[in-house]
Amino acid sequence: MNEERARAVVEGSDAPVVVLDSERRIVAANRAAASTLGGAEPGRRLGEEQTAARPELLVLFLESAPELPAYQELRAGFTAAVSHELRTPLARLLVLLESATLPGSDVDALMEQARQEVEQARELIDDVLFLGELETGREVVSLGRTAAQPVVEEVAASFEERANHAQISVEVRADGGVALPLRPRMLRVVVENLLANSIRYAGPGSTCVVEVSQSDEGPFIAVSDDGKGVAAVDLPRLFERFYRGDQARTSRGTGLGLAIVKHVVTSAGGEVDATSEPGHGLAVRVRFPRG
Numbered sequence: 285m286n287e288e289r290a291r292a293v294v295e296g297s298d299a300p301v302v303v304l305d306s307e308r309r310i311v312a313a314n315r316a317a318a319s320t321l322g323g324a325e326p327g328r329r330l331g332e333e334q335t336a337a338r339p340e341l342l343v344l345f346l347e348s349a350p351e352l353p354a355y356q357e358l359r360a361g362f363t364a365a366v367s368h369e370l371r372t373p374l375a376r377l378l379v380l381l382e383s384a385t386l387p388g389s390d391v392d393a394l395m396e397q398a399r400q401e402v403e404q405a406r407e408l409i410d411d412v413l414f415l416g417e418l419e420t421g422r423e424v425v426s427l428g429r430t431a432a433q434p435v436v437e438e439v440a441a442s443f444e445e446r447a448n449h450a451q452i453s454v455e456v457r458a459d460g461g462v463a464l465p466l467r468p469r470m471l472r473v474v475v476e477n478l479l480a481n482s483i484r485y486a487g488p489g490s491t492c493v494v495e496v497s498q499s500d501e502g503p504f505i506a507v508s509d510d511g512k513g514v515a516a517v518d519l520p521r522l523f524e525r526f527y528r529g530d531q532a533r534t535s536r537g538t539g540l541g542l543a544i545v546k547h548v549v550t551s552a553g554g555e556v557d558a559t560s561e562p563g564h565g566l567a568v569r570v571r572f573p574r575g
């Protein structure tokens with residue numbers, strides 16, 4: 285059964301029907317199923333307990349999800365990657381602690397660096413846990429629509445100090461009439477990650493514009509800056525987990541921010557892409573279908 289046929293069959297039925305892929309993620313569900321389940325966004329995982337508790341629900345499985353082998357490979361590599369990423373701050377922490385015991389060392393400075401390493405490890409763990417919650421469907425991404433402007437402005441305000449410190453000026457251009465199919469928390473996660481990236485990577489003197497608007501295709505958020513941008517080779521890989529343009533790891537980051545953004549946006553039925561011209565900044569655009 286292919287996805288399109290599955291959708292047609294499901295939508296034409298009065299009984300609650302849901303189609304899952306082999307990871308038990310929702311591919312399609314009709315209205316009756318959505319009301320039985322209290323929402324049935326594509327991509328959300330339905331555990332066995334959840335379907336077993338609803339005997340009236342007809343559960344169909346897609347024979348093969350085309351992207352599955354790649355996904356499984358990613359999953360297997362994930363644990364290894366997390367462990368590897370955690371070793372870096374821990375190794376640096378050890379060096380710092382050992383240095384602090386040497387006579388004449390600047391203990392205050394070393395402790396401040398140590399604090400940053402702990403912060404880095406904590407950020408990584410938080411991101412990994414959050415991504416895990418998204419994947420198991422424990423975190424609901426979309427639940428009705430949220431007016432975007434107040435959330436975006438609140439996030440921008442909360443980054444004001446960081447932006448000033450990095451010498452980035454942030455401009456919000458938000459159409460007050462735009463609502464997005466994301467829970468406020470998820471909308472915040474998206475905007476925070478994109479804004480934090482511009483502040484972190486654009487470079488002093490840059491401007492970052494956060495735009496919330498409506499096009500013919502639907503509502504969108506675009507976060508663009510006129511900073512350093514990204515090399516053409518990096519661009520297609522930005523949304524991969526752990527991918528960082530800065531291979532030398534001189535800047536802090538987990539490489540998970542854009543992967544989280546992509547997961548949130550696609551779970552809510554949207555799309556995300558990035559465009560960049562080296563030296564002319566990066567623009568990330570998050571689009572949703574018309575609601």
Ligand SMILES: Nc1ncnc2c1ncn2[C@@H]1O[C@H](COP(=O)(O)OP(=O)(O)O)[C@@H](O)[C@H]1O
Pocket residue numbers: 477481482483485486509511512513514522527528529530536537538539540541542543565566
């Ligand atoms: N606004 C930007 N300008 C330049 N490079 C960026 C920008 N946003 C993201 N990048 C690049 O994309 C990489 C991945 O971003 P992300 O997934 O948020 O991870 P992290 O910020 O933790 O490194 C960053 O490491 C950086 O190299």
Ligand SMILES: [Mg+2]
Pocket residue numbers: 477480481537538539540541542
């Ligand atoms: Mg980031």
